[in-house]
Amino acid sequence: MAYWLMKSEPDCFSIHDLAAKPALWDGVRNYQARNYLQQMQAGDLFLFYHSSCQPPGIAGIGCIDGPAQPDLSALDPQAAGYDPRCSEQRLPWVAVPVSFQRAFTELLPLAQIRTLQGLEELPLLGRASRLSVMPVSAEQWQILLSAAQA
DNA sequence: GCCAACGTTGGC
DNA sequence: GCCAACGTTGGC
Numbered sequence: 001m002a003y004w005l006m007k008s009e010p011d012c013f014s015i016h017d018l019a020a021k022p023a024l025w026d027g028v029r030n031y032q033a034r035n036y037l038q039q040m041q042a043g044d045l046f047l048f049y050h051s052s053c054q055p056p057g058i059a060g061i062g063c064i065d066g067p068a069q070p071d072l073s074a075l076d077p078q079a080a081g082y083d084p085r086c087s088e089q090r091l092p093w094v095a096v097p098v099s100f101q102r103a104f105t106e107l108l109p110l111a112q113i114r115t116l117q118g119l120e121e122l123p124l125l126g127r128a129s130r131l132s133v134m135p136v137s138a139e140q141w142q143i144l145l146s147a148a149q150a
Numbered sequence: 151g152c153c154a155a156c157g158t159t160g161g162c
Numbered sequence: 163g164c165c166a167a168c169g170t171t172g173g174c
Contacts (some may be wrong), residue, residue, distance in 0.1 A: 007172090051173090052171080052173080056172080110173080129155090132171085151174105157170080
């Protein structure tokens with residue numbers, strides 16, 4: 001089982017939305033992030049990160065429910081993730097089914113995450129990291145969960 | 151709202 | 163294949 005971190009703007013889709021019902025994590029339009037989505041397997045867990053909000057941080061944990069599938073939102077002109085260059089014949093983007101596991105009682109803010117030891121390799125903390133899907137090692141996972149529960 | 155960093159695009 | 167221009171991300 002693998003661990004991941006995925007970002008979402010809570011105004012668009014928050015951990016509370018996920019708590020209400022399982023969802024498809026779609027709209028990822030970056031190849032590196034896409035490649036990580038393709039590596040995910042049912043049973044993997046991910047940290048749900050709230051971005052572009054005040055304060056940004058990790059809000060809880062979700063579960064990957066199945067393997068990546070074509071992201072049809074890229075073909076839908078009404079969808080936020082519409083990609084006019086895509087077609088049914090050429091659809092490079094994927095989505096993964098996800099479900100809620102739990103919300104932290106308090107958000108673990110980015111400012112606090114930056115103070116933790118042992119997260120130097122986490123892409124989230126890199127200079128202006130824009131990667132929205134990234135792997136998390138077992139060690140990093142433990143550090144972050146411990147901080148969230150402290 | 152600002153802007154730095156980064157990915158993508160497209161001319162050559 | 164280079165690289166300048168452009169668009170986007172996302173913290174602050």
